[in-house]
Amino acid sequence: TVLTNVNHSMTIMREETFGPTIPIMTYRTFDEAIELANDTSYGLGACIRTNDARLVKRFFEEVKAGTIWINDPLTDNYAGPFGGMKMTGGGRELGEEGLEGFLETKHVHWDFDDEVKDYWFPY
Structure with missing residues (x-):
């Protein structure tokens, strides 16, 4: 469903x-879009x-999101971490970062x- x-x-x-x-x-400016x-x-x-490329760089550096897709929102790389930020953040799954959530490091x-x-010290 496209909403305009x-x-x-x-x-x-x-x-x-989480629906279709x-x-x-x-938006008026790229700054407004990021805001x-x-x-x-x-x-x-x-x-x-x-x-x-200049806009892409600003976008992934400034937008606060767990995953940034560039030109294709439907691809994922399961070797990379997946998870959100802010209230969406609940840790990461997939990739090395996802595995770390199950480890207790000593x-x-x-x-x-x-x-x-x-x-x-001289005791």
């Missing part, structure tokens, strides 16, 4: 929608369609040398 004539105050533009919908909204994209409590994903330093070190 929407504005930023509408629920469809302010909340996550795409709302289309106009509108970030003006939400959610941040699962964002997509831009352009061949302007640092162990074991020095096999029994000699007193000159950098130890």
